[in-house]
Amino acid sequence: MTSPFDRIRPAAVTPRQVTDLALAFGLAVPGSDATVTCVASDNRVVADGDLFVALPGTRAHGARFAADAVARGATAVLTDAEGAALLAGPAGDAGDESRAGDESRAAPGTGLGVPVLVAPDPRSILGRVAAWVVGNPADRLMTFGVTGTNGKTTTTYQLAHLLRALGWKGGLVGTVETRSGDRVLPSRLTTPEAADLQAVLAAMLEDEVRTLAMEVSSHALAQHRADGIVFGVAGFTNLSQDHLDFHGDLESYFATKKQLFTPAHARRGVVTADDPWGVRLAQESEVPVATLSTTGTATTTDAADWVVTDVAPSGTGSAFTVTHRDGRTLRTSTSLPGAYNVANAALALVMVLEGGADVRDVAEALDASGGLAATVPGRMxxxxxxxxxxxxxxxxxxxxxxxxxxxxxxxxxxxxxxxxxxxxxxxxxxxxxxxxxxxxxxxxxxxxxxxxxxxxxxxxxxxxxxxxxxxxxxxxxxxxxxxxxxxxxxxxxxxxxxxxxxxxxxxxxxxxxxxxxxxxxxxxxxxxxxxxxxxxxxxxxxxxxxxxxxxxxxxx
Missing domain, CATH: 3.90.190.20 (Mur ligase, C-terminal domain)
Structure with a gap:
């Protein structure tokens, strides 16, 4: 069944036993030989063989849409105790496809005919479950994740541009669009829901994508959307007041951003230390980080690992030099105006270098591609x-x-x-x-x-x-x-x-x-x-x- 909510998903799938899934995540083992091939947390995108994850919502519990998910092809359901109780309740009409419509017509009913797994907090394991079902695709990609208040989109576009210049076929996930090689899709969220994200990553492997540049929002970290990915390199742009309706205060906002710099989410990081939040993040990071100074205000050039110097006008943007304390140096340019776009471009550059790229190879690639000249829709x-x-x-x-x-x-x-x-x-x-x-x-x-x-x-x-x-x-x-x-x-x-x-x-x-x-x-x-x-x-x-x-x- 097609719908306006269809999503990208892998074409070739390997069925995974629901019993094995339960054992892997410490859940009660169902008496069933059912298999699953992908994961969905929205009944409107369910396809044959999916595990439907029924989460509590602001308007209704996802379990109220489980019958519709099964009718669309779901072969198992993962939910919490409240959802399991709803699934054991009176039967109702399972044909309503609208999650925002008449919820009385979306009652779950009884006798779904598929195994039901119960977890205390299914959202907290959804990302890892979705990754496990589709074979942990991020483990086979060179991954770069960027967080911060401003600059995430620009930095990921510059990352994608540089990785392509180095000869890598890349993927991009972010605010403007999702790219899988030559396939481009519009984005609904900065970081997709966990089940959708893992399906996209699995599809990227089928497209022979080898690198991923991805925005990681604070909402996504708080809601476990990025779980199941351990980024090779995480990057931090900056932090300022925004989204406090969600986080409450700047301290909570910072604490959420900091989650990206833990072993559960990254192997190493690059932190722009131009403001006190960046300096603090570098000190409190739980993974090894390199620091980047682009202004010399919050850190001294002696204290930072990488330093931006010799910024000068160049076309519509700026030329600049990035130098490491060990003597490695590279001069390039960005086509976007403003000191903050120099900072974004420098962060992308340093993330690739910290990811293992040789400075000479990067310099040659940038010379051949006209510098960090990625055009970012709606950004300057x-x-x-x-x-x-x-x-x-x-x-x-x-x-x-x-x-x-x-x-x-x-x-x-x-x-x-x-x-x-x-x-x-x-x-x-x-x-x-x-x-x-x-x-x-x-x-x-x-x-x-x-x-x-x-x-x-x-x-x-x-x-x-x-x-x-x-x-x-x-x-x-x-x-x-x-x-x-x-x-x-x-x-x-x-x-x-x-x-x-x-x-x-x-x-x-x-x-x-x-x-x-x-x-x-x-x-x-x-x-x-x-x-x-x-x-x-x-x-x-x-x-x-x-x-x-x-x-x-x-x-x-």
Whole structure:
């Protein structure tokens, strides 16, 4: 049965005995000779031979969809004690395919006819179970995992670019897309759910992929989505306030990120130690790490293992040198603007070197490929040059400030920014973002991001509070506008820009869906910017990039 929720999965599978699975994970052994070939935690993607993992959810327990999963071909179920009790309850209609619809029609029923395994916390073992069922595919890949608040996507794209330049056929998993060699799929989450992720990795092996560059979000670490992978090299970009609606405070956020640097998740790491969180992570890591200093502020060049020096403008980006304390050195460039993109590129470079690549081979590969020239959709993506219009994913305070700082030196006229804050997410950062915009731009358009279920006007009001407070404190002439909806704000900013101005459209980047009150609306900042530029008639536009679609706000 096909559905809009079909996923990538391996074509060739080796059946695994449910009895062996139970023994491997210390579960009660069922009296059954059933086999499984893959794992699914969403009944809508179940196929013949799957183990369906019924997890507790916010709206309903996954066990209520077990009958539908079995009808689609599941040959076994893994759940918790609550789910097992539900499975032993009264029979119901097992035909409902909607997990968000009428849950009374999705009752599990009795007599599923397949073995049921019970674990105290099935989510905590889901990743390892999914990996075991499909043969632990990550063990046969050269793996690189990147975490941090900002820069994960750019760093993984640079990793993929460099590994390809070295001759490796690669895979990529992240916010914008999932790649398996030449196959490209859009991403729903920064890090997929554990069962989906392991299926993708198994499919990558069939595509003869040998390397993996992957974003590892804090949500994924907290929810065990990356379990079952021990990365050859883990990388850390930075940490700043974001997603505190989920983590509660920065200390908890940091503790979650730090999980990547434990033997359960990585063999070694590279930590960008440009802020106190990076310095602390390097000290507290449970695996060997190399430190990287790109600014010399939080660490001295003598203390770091790798140091970035001699940064100079080069084309649209920067050239820079990376040097190890043992004397190894390499000069290359990144095509993306800003010091933070130098840091992202340097992290990718050092991760590959720490993974065992020879510095001479890397230097030759970069020379042949034009440096770290990977184009990252929605990351400092230039839509037009006169006026310059740039679309970027900057959706928190630090990222917004860094993006404006990066564009300021190359803006001859005024620097304008269009942005908003996300509804139902970390309200504490809203006034901070408003203040950062006023501190960095000459013209500020406060608009909507993804309001979700919040009143968009209330979200904008919180952003405007911070912006107005900064206006009072600041000593620059800044023009502040409130314009909604978002497409109108983009039109206004582009319409009002002079040829020498720069307009930064920030917060959504590659995303193409805006959620308002539970309803998805098509909205691509790049498309809206191009339409506004076309209406001007005098703009110089850059050819559009082709990217996958993004359906959800992705995570930390």
């Amino acid at each position: 993506e230039v839509v037009a040059t006169s006026p310059r219009v740039v679309v970027d994913f900057a959706h928190n305070t630090e990222a917004l400030a860094l993006a404006l700082d990066a564009l300021r030196p190359t803006t001859a006229g005024r620097l304008a920014v269009v942005f908003g804050a996300t509804g139902d997410r970390d309200p504490g950062k809203r006034p901070l973002m408003g203040a950062a915009a006023v501190a960095g731009a000459d013209v500020v358009y406060v608009t909507d991001d993804d309001p979700h279920d919040e009143d968009p006007a209330a979200v904008r009001a919180a952003v405007l509070d911070g912006a107005r407070a900064e206006l009072v404190l600041g000593d620059r002439d800044v023009t502040l506008h409130e314009v909604a909806p978002r497409e109108e704000a983009i039109r206004a900013a582009v319409r009002d820009a002079a040829p020498a101005d720069t307009v930064l459209v920030a917060g959504r980047g590659h995303e193409t869906i805006q959620e308002i009150a539970g309803v998805d609306h098509a909205l691509d900042d790049r498309v809206e910017a191009r339409a506004a530029l076309a209406a001007r008639g005098d703009a110089v536009m850059v050819p559009a990039q082709v990217t996958g679609k993004q359906h959800e706000r992705t995570t930390a």
